[in-house]
Amino acid sequence: MIIYGVALLSICTLAGIYIGQLLGIAIGVPANVGGVGIAMILLIFAGTYLQKRGLMNPKTEQGIEFWSAVYIPVVVAMAAQQNVYGALSGGPMAITAGVVAVIAGFALVPLLDKMGKPVATANSVKAESATSQA
Amino acid sequence: MYEALQKVISSYGLVSGFAVIGATMWLSYWISQRFTQGRLHGSAIAIFLGLLLAYFGGLFTGGKKGLVDISVLSGIGLMGGAMLRDFAIVATAFGVNIDELKRAGVPGVISLLFGIGSSFVAGVVVALAFGYTDAVSLTTIGAGAVTYIVGPVTGAAIGASSEVMALSIAAGLVKAILVMIATPFVAPYIGLNNPRTAVIFGGLMGTSSGVAAGLAATDPKLVPYGCLTAAFYTALGCLLGPSLLFFIVRGIAA
Secondary structure: OHHHHHHHHHHHHHHHHHHHHHHHHHHOOOOOOOHHHHHHHHHHHHHHHHHHOOOOOHHHHHHHHHHHHOHHHHHHHHHOOOOHHHHHOOOHHHHHHHHHHHHHHHHHHHHHHHHHHHHHOHHHHHHHHHHHHO | OHHHHHHHHHHOHHHHHHHHHHHHHHHHHHHHHHHHOOOOOHHHHHHHHHHHHHHHHHHHHOOOOHHHHOHHHOHHHHHOOHHHHHHHHHHHOOOOOHHHHHHOHHHHHHHHHHHHHHHHHHHHHHHHHOOOOOHHHHHHHHHHHHOOOHHHHHHHHHOOOHHHHHHHHHHHHHHHHHHHHHHHHHHHHOOOOOHHHHHHHHHHHOOHHHHHHHHHHHOHHHHHHHHHHHHHHHHHHHHHHHHHHHHHHHHHHO
Protein backbone atom coordinates (compact mmCIF):
# COMPACT_ATOMS: atom_id res chain seq x y z
CA MET A 1 0.00 0.00 0.00
CA ILE A 2 1.21 3.46 -0.90
CA ILE A 3 0.49 4.81 2.55
CA TYR A 4 3.11 2.43 4.05
CA GLY A 5 5.80 4.21 2.06
CA VAL A 6 4.51 7.66 2.99
CA ALA A 7 4.31 6.59 6.63
CA LEU A 8 7.86 5.21 6.57
CA LEU A 9 9.06 8.50 5.11
CA SER A 10 7.12 10.42 7.78
CA ILE A 11 8.50 8.36 10.63
CA CYS A 12 12.08 8.76 9.38
CA THR A 13 11.60 12.53 8.90
CA LEU A 14 10.08 13.03 12.35
CA ALA A 15 12.65 10.81 14.07
CA GLY A 16 15.58 12.54 12.32
CA ILE A 17 14.38 16.03 13.09
CA TYR A 18 13.62 15.04 16.68
CA ILE A 19 17.15 13.66 17.11
CA GLY A 20 18.51 16.88 15.54
CA GLN A 21 16.49 18.91 18.03
CA LEU A 22 17.79 16.86 20.98
CA LEU A 23 21.38 17.22 19.73
CA GLY A 24 20.85 20.99 19.51
CA ILE A 25 19.68 21.11 23.13
CA ALA A 26 22.55 18.85 24.21
CA ILE A 27 25.25 21.11 22.77
CA GLY A 28 23.35 24.31 23.52
CA VAL A 29 22.71 25.56 19.97
CA PRO A 30 19.39 27.21 19.07
CA ALA A 31 19.19 25.22 15.83
CA ASN A 32 18.41 21.75 14.60
CA VAL A 33 21.66 19.78 14.35
CA GLY A 34 21.52 17.88 11.08
CA GLY A 35 17.91 16.75 11.53
CA VAL A 36 17.22 16.43 7.81
CA GLY A 37 20.56 14.67 7.27
CA ILE A 38 19.88 12.20 10.07
CA ALA A 39 16.40 11.57 8.66
CA MET A 40 17.93 10.83 5.24
CA ILE A 41 20.36 8.33 6.75
CA LEU A 42 17.50 6.67 8.66
CA LEU A 43 15.46 6.37 5.46
CA ILE A 44 18.42 4.90 3.54
CA PHE A 45 19.04 2.26 6.20
CA ALA A 46 15.35 1.49 6.79
CA GLY A 47 14.77 1.22 3.03
CA THR A 48 17.75 -1.09 2.48
CA TYR A 49 16.79 -3.26 5.46
CA LEU A 50 13.19 -3.66 4.30
CA GLN A 51 14.29 -4.36 0.73
CA LYS A 52 16.61 -7.13 1.91
CA ARG A 53 13.83 -8.78 3.89
CA GLY A 54 11.48 -8.47 0.94
CA LEU A 55 9.07 -6.20 2.79
CA MET A 56 9.33 -3.36 0.30
CA ASN A 57 6.95 -3.78 -2.63
CA PRO A 58 6.61 -1.40 -5.59
CA LYS A 59 3.42 0.16 -4.17
CA THR A 60 5.19 1.05 -0.93
CA GLU A 61 8.11 2.52 -2.86
CA GLN A 62 5.71 4.70 -4.84
CA GLY A 63 4.69 6.40 -1.61
CA ILE A 64 8.26 7.62 -1.18
CA GLU A 65 9.02 8.20 -4.85
CA PHE A 66 6.08 10.56 -5.25
CA TRP A 67 7.52 12.92 -2.66
CA SER A 68 10.97 12.62 -4.14
CA ALA A 69 9.49 13.55 -7.52
CA VAL A 70 7.61 16.64 -6.28
CA TYR A 71 10.83 17.87 -4.72
CA ILE A 72 11.60 20.35 -7.51
CA PRO A 73 8.12 21.99 -7.51
CA VAL A 74 8.37 22.25 -3.73
CA VAL A 75 11.73 23.98 -4.12
CA VAL A 76 10.20 26.37 -6.67
CA ALA A 77 7.46 27.19 -4.14
CA MET A 78 10.24 27.75 -1.60
CA ALA A 79 12.05 30.12 -3.98
CA ALA A 80 8.83 32.09 -4.44
CA GLN A 81 8.74 32.91 -0.75
CA GLN A 82 12.33 34.05 -0.26
CA ASN A 83 12.83 37.59 0.92
CA VAL A 84 14.47 38.64 -2.36
CA TYR A 85 13.40 42.24 -1.97
CA GLY A 86 14.89 42.36 1.53
CA ALA A 87 18.15 40.85 0.29
CA LEU A 88 18.56 43.37 -2.51
CA SER A 89 17.60 46.33 -0.34
CA GLY A 90 20.21 45.35 2.25
CA GLY A 91 22.69 47.69 0.61
CA PRO A 92 26.04 47.24 -1.15
CA MET A 93 27.84 45.78 1.87
CA ALA A 94 25.34 42.97 2.42
CA ILE A 95 25.31 42.17 -1.29
CA THR A 96 29.13 42.20 -1.55
CA ALA A 97 29.49 40.00 1.53
CA GLY A 98 27.03 37.46 0.13
CA VAL A 99 28.63 37.47 -3.32
CA VAL A 100 32.19 37.07 -2.00
CA ALA A 101 31.11 34.19 0.26
CA VAL A 102 29.53 32.39 -2.70
CA ILE A 103 32.59 32.92 -4.93
CA ALA A 104 34.83 31.55 -2.17
CA GLY A 105 32.58 28.50 -1.85
CA PHE A 106 32.54 27.77 -5.58
CA ALA A 107 36.32 28.20 -5.81
CA LEU A 108 36.93 25.73 -3.00
CA VAL A 109 34.89 22.87 -4.56
CA PRO A 110 37.59 21.69 -7.02
CA LEU A 111 40.30 22.34 -4.44
CA LEU A 112 38.73 20.15 -1.76
CA ASP A 113 37.80 17.57 -4.38
CA LYS A 114 41.47 17.26 -5.37
CA MET A 115 42.71 17.29 -1.78
CA GLY A 116 41.00 14.11 -0.62
CA LYS A 117 41.11 12.22 -3.88
CA PRO A 118 44.19 9.96 -3.52
CA VAL A 119 42.63 8.19 -0.55
CA ALA A 120 39.07 8.30 -1.76
CA THR A 121 39.16 6.44 -5.07
CA ALA A 122 41.10 3.34 -5.98
CA ASN A 123 41.89 4.57 -9.47
CA SER A 124 43.70 7.68 -8.42
CA VAL A 125 45.54 5.70 -5.73
CA LYS A 126 46.91 3.51 -8.50
CA ALA A 127 47.80 6.55 -10.55
CA GLU A 128 49.46 8.07 -7.51
CA SER A 129 51.63 5.04 -6.80
CA ALA A 130 52.49 4.69 -10.48
CA THR A 131 53.79 8.24 -10.60
CA SER A 132 55.74 7.84 -7.37
CA GLN A 133 57.44 4.71 -8.73
CA ALA A 134 58.34 6.44 -11.97
CA MET B 1 -18.15 36.28 -8.67
CA TYR B 2 -14.58 37.35 -8.03
CA GLU B 3 -15.25 37.16 -4.31
CA ALA B 4 -16.45 33.59 -4.57
CA LEU B 5 -13.33 32.64 -6.53
CA GLN B 6 -11.16 34.36 -3.97
CA LYS B 7 -12.87 32.40 -1.21
CA VAL B 8 -12.27 29.08 -2.95
CA ILE B 9 -8.63 29.87 -3.64
CA SER B 10 -7.85 30.98 -0.12
CA SER B 11 -9.68 28.14 1.61
CA TYR B 12 -8.00 25.59 -0.70
CA GLY B 13 -4.61 27.25 -0.34
CA LEU B 14 -2.37 24.21 -0.76
CA VAL B 15 -4.36 22.93 -3.74
CA SER B 16 -4.13 26.36 -5.37
CA GLY B 17 -0.39 26.30 -4.68
CA PHE B 18 -0.07 23.01 -6.61
CA ALA B 19 -1.92 24.58 -9.54
CA VAL B 20 0.12 27.79 -9.59
CA ILE B 21 3.47 26.01 -9.22
CA GLY B 22 2.44 23.40 -11.78
CA ALA B 23 1.67 26.14 -14.28
CA THR B 24 5.00 27.82 -13.49
CA MET B 25 6.82 24.53 -14.09
CA TRP B 26 5.05 24.04 -17.41
CA LEU B 27 5.92 27.56 -18.54
CA SER B 28 9.54 27.13 -17.44
CA TYR B 29 10.04 23.86 -19.29
CA TRP B 30 8.42 25.40 -22.35
CA ILE B 31 10.83 28.37 -22.19
CA SER B 32 13.71 25.94 -21.69
CA GLN B 33 12.82 23.94 -24.82
CA ARG B 34 11.69 26.82 -26.99
CA PHE B 35 14.44 29.36 -26.30
CA THR B 36 17.45 27.43 -25.01
CA GLN B 37 16.92 24.03 -26.70
CA GLY B 38 16.94 22.51 -23.22
CA ARG B 39 20.45 23.75 -22.43
CA LEU B 40 19.16 25.72 -19.47
CA HIS B 41 17.18 23.32 -17.24
CA GLY B 42 13.49 24.00 -16.89
CA SER B 43 13.92 23.69 -13.13
CA ALA B 44 16.56 26.44 -13.15
CA ILE B 45 14.18 28.74 -15.00
CA ALA B 46 11.34 27.84 -12.62
CA ILE B 47 13.47 28.67 -9.58
CA PHE B 48 14.52 31.94 -11.16
CA LEU B 49 10.89 32.80 -11.97
CA GLY B 50 9.98 31.97 -8.37
CA LEU B 51 12.65 34.34 -7.07
CA LEU B 52 11.60 37.05 -9.52
CA LEU B 53 7.97 36.77 -8.41
CA ALA B 54 9.15 36.81 -4.80
CA TYR B 55 10.93 40.09 -5.49
CA PHE B 56 7.74 41.70 -6.80
CA GLY B 57 5.76 40.19 -3.92
CA GLY B 58 8.11 41.92 -1.50
CA LEU B 59 8.10 45.13 -3.51
CA PHE B 60 4.31 45.44 -3.61
CA THR B 61 3.35 44.15 -0.15
CA GLY B 62 6.39 45.24 1.87
CA GLY B 63 6.33 41.80 3.54
CA LYS B 64 9.18 39.37 4.11
CA LYS B 65 7.79 36.25 2.49
CA GLY B 66 7.87 37.14 -1.18
CA LEU B 67 4.88 35.98 -3.19
CA VAL B 68 3.26 34.40 -0.14
CA ASP B 69 2.44 37.81 1.31
CA ILE B 70 -0.14 38.20 -1.46
CA SER B 71 -3.07 36.60 0.37
CA VAL B 72 -4.51 34.75 -2.64
CA LEU B 73 -1.16 32.99 -3.06
CA SER B 74 -0.56 32.08 0.58
CA GLY B 75 -0.97 28.37 -0.25
CA ILE B 76 2.45 28.45 -1.88
CA GLY B 77 3.77 29.15 1.60
CA LEU B 78 2.53 25.79 2.81
CA MET B 79 3.80 24.00 -0.28
CA GLY B 80 7.29 25.48 -0.06
CA GLY B 81 7.37 25.78 3.71
CA ALA B 82 9.84 24.00 5.99
CA MET B 83 7.58 20.98 6.56
CA LEU B 84 7.01 19.85 2.97
CA ARG B 85 10.48 21.01 1.92
CA ASP B 86 12.19 18.80 4.50
CA PHE B 87 9.77 15.94 3.79
CA ALA B 88 10.60 16.05 0.08
CA ILE B 89 14.35 16.42 0.68
CA VAL B 90 14.36 13.35 2.93
CA ALA B 91 12.43 11.44 0.24
CA THR B 92 15.21 12.12 -2.28
CA ALA B 93 17.54 10.03 -0.10
CA PHE B 94 15.58 6.92 -1.06
CA GLY B 95 17.75 5.16 -3.60
CA VAL B 96 21.01 6.73 -2.47
CA ASN B 97 23.95 4.38 -2.78
CA ILE B 98 25.23 3.46 0.70
CA ASP B 99 28.83 2.98 -0.48
CA GLU B 100 28.78 6.39 -2.11
CA LEU B 101 27.56 7.79 1.18
CA LYS B 102 30.27 6.09 3.28
CA ARG B 103 32.96 7.56 1.06
CA ALA B 104 31.43 11.00 1.57
CA GLY B 105 31.98 11.08 5.34
CA VAL B 106 35.47 12.57 5.63
CA PRO B 107 35.27 15.05 2.70
CA GLY B 108 31.87 16.09 4.05
CA VAL B 109 33.23 17.03 7.47
CA ILE B 110 36.27 18.81 5.99
CA SER B 111 34.11 20.77 3.56
CA LEU B 112 31.79 21.88 6.40
CA LEU B 113 34.70 23.38 8.32
CA PHE B 114 36.16 25.00 5.20
CA GLY B 115 32.74 26.26 4.15
CA ILE B 116 31.97 27.99 7.44
CA GLY B 117 35.53 29.32 7.67
CA SER B 118 35.67 30.72 4.12
CA SER B 119 32.20 32.33 4.23
CA PHE B 120 32.93 33.84 7.63
CA VAL B 121 36.27 35.27 6.53
CA ALA B 122 34.65 36.64 3.35
CA GLY B 123 31.99 38.40 5.42
CA VAL B 124 34.50 39.82 7.91
CA VAL B 125 36.83 41.10 5.18
CA VAL B 126 33.97 42.82 3.34
CA ALA B 127 32.72 44.36 6.60
CA LEU B 128 36.26 45.65 7.27
CA ALA B 129 36.39 47.13 3.77
CA PHE B 130 33.12 48.95 4.47
CA GLY B 131 34.55 50.50 7.62
CA TYR B 132 33.41 48.26 10.47
CA THR B 133 36.12 47.76 13.08
CA ASP B 134 34.46 46.46 16.27
CA ALA B 135 34.64 42.71 16.91
CA VAL B 136 30.90 42.33 17.57
CA SER B 137 29.79 43.84 14.24
CA LEU B 138 32.55 42.08 12.28
CA THR B 139 31.63 38.69 13.77
CA THR B 140 27.89 39.21 13.20
CA ILE B 141 28.31 40.19 9.55
CA GLY B 142 30.77 37.35 9.01
CA ALA B 143 28.26 34.95 10.57
CA GLY B 144 25.55 36.35 8.28
CA ALA B 145 27.69 35.41 5.30
CA VAL B 146 27.65 31.86 6.70
CA THR B 147 23.81 31.70 6.60
CA TYR B 148 20.99 34.09 7.37
CA ILE B 149 20.20 32.05 10.46
CA VAL B 150 23.74 31.95 11.85
CA GLY B 151 24.00 35.76 11.53
CA PRO B 152 21.16 36.80 13.87
CA VAL B 153 21.78 33.86 16.24
CA THR B 154 25.41 34.95 16.64
CA GLY B 155 24.52 38.64 16.78
CA ALA B 156 21.95 38.05 19.52
CA ALA B 157 24.43 36.01 21.54
CA ILE B 158 27.23 38.61 21.45
CA GLY B 159 25.01 41.71 21.61
CA ALA B 160 25.12 43.21 18.13
CA SER B 161 22.94 46.20 17.19
CA SER B 162 19.72 45.48 15.31
CA GLU B 163 21.04 47.39 12.30
CA VAL B 164 24.06 45.09 12.04
CA MET B 165 21.82 42.04 12.53
CA ALA B 166 19.61 43.17 9.64
CA LEU B 167 22.72 43.53 7.47
CA SER B 168 23.89 40.05 8.41
CA ILE B 169 20.50 38.58 7.48
CA ALA B 170 20.61 40.41 4.12
CA ALA B 171 24.13 39.06 3.44
CA GLY B 172 22.92 35.52 4.13
CA LEU B 173 19.87 35.99 1.90
CA VAL B 174 22.04 37.25 -0.96
CA LYS B 175 24.21 34.15 -0.55
CA ALA B 176 21.23 31.75 -0.57
CA ILE B 177 19.65 33.38 -3.62
CA LEU B 178 22.91 33.58 -5.54
CA VAL B 179 23.62 29.89 -4.90
CA MET B 180 20.17 29.05 -6.30
CA ILE B 181 20.75 31.04 -9.47
CA ALA B 182 24.47 30.57 -10.13
CA THR B 183 24.99 26.87 -9.36
CA PRO B 184 23.73 25.43 -12.70
CA PHE B 185 26.01 27.85 -14.59
CA VAL B 186 29.13 27.30 -12.47
CA ALA B 187 28.69 23.52 -12.04
CA PRO B 188 30.51 22.47 -15.26
CA TYR B 189 33.58 24.52 -14.32
CA ILE B 190 34.01 23.16 -10.80
CA GLY B 191 33.34 19.49 -11.54
CA LEU B 192 29.97 19.48 -9.80
CA ASN B 193 28.62 16.40 -11.57
CA ASN B 194 29.11 13.50 -9.16
CA PRO B 195 28.04 12.56 -5.61
CA ARG B 196 31.47 13.34 -4.17
CA THR B 197 31.63 16.95 -5.34
CA ALA B 198 27.94 17.35 -4.44
CA VAL B 199 28.78 16.40 -0.84
CA ILE B 200 31.66 18.90 -0.86
CA PHE B 201 29.47 21.57 -2.45
CA GLY B 202 26.77 21.05 0.22
CA GLY B 203 29.33 21.47 2.98
CA LEU B 204 30.98 24.52 1.41
CA MET B 205 27.80 26.48 0.65
CA GLY B 206 25.72 25.16 3.50
CA THR B 207 22.67 27.32 2.96
CA SER B 208 20.00 24.58 2.88
CA SER B 209 17.62 26.43 0.61
CA GLY B 210 20.42 27.55 -1.74
CA VAL B 211 21.94 24.07 -1.98
CA ALA B 212 18.53 22.40 -2.38
CA ALA B 213 17.50 24.67 -5.25
CA GLY B 214 20.96 25.01 -6.82
CA LEU B 215 21.43 21.25 -7.11
CA ALA B 216 17.84 20.73 -8.28
CA ALA B 217 18.56 23.10 -11.15
CA THR B 218 21.86 21.38 -11.93
CA ASP B 219 21.11 17.66 -11.60
CA PRO B 220 18.33 16.32 -9.35
CA LYS B 221 20.33 13.11 -8.76
CA LEU B 222 22.89 15.11 -6.75
CA VAL B 223 20.33 16.65 -4.40
CA PRO B 224 20.45 14.11 -1.54
CA TYR B 225 24.26 14.19 -1.34
CA GLY B 226 24.51 17.96 -1.09
CA CYS B 227 21.56 18.35 1.25
CA LEU B 228 22.95 15.73 3.59
CA THR B 229 26.06 17.76 4.43
CA ALA B 230 24.26 21.10 4.23
CA ALA B 231 21.91 19.84 6.96
CA PHE B 232 24.76 20.13 9.47
CA TYR B 233 26.08 23.49 8.32
CA THR B 234 23.76 25.97 10.02
CA ALA B 235 23.95 24.19 13.37
CA LEU B 236 27.74 24.02 13.22
CA GLY B 237 27.78 27.72 12.29
CA CYS B 238 25.51 28.57 15.24
CA LEU B 239 27.90 26.62 17.46
CA LEU B 240 31.12 28.21 16.18
CA GLY B 241 29.86 31.77 15.51
CA PRO B 242 29.34 33.17 19.00
CA SER B 243 32.22 31.10 20.43
CA LEU B 244 35.41 30.22 18.55
CA LEU B 245 34.93 32.62 15.62
CA PHE B 246 34.02 35.53 17.90
CA PHE B 247 37.04 34.90 20.13
CA ILE B 248 39.36 34.82 17.11
CA VAL B 249 37.97 38.10 15.72
CA ARG B 250 38.10 39.73 19.15
CA GLY B 251 41.70 38.57 19.55
CA ILE B 252 42.72 40.08 16.22
CA ALA B 253 40.58 43.25 16.31
CA ALA B 254 41.49 44.21 19.88
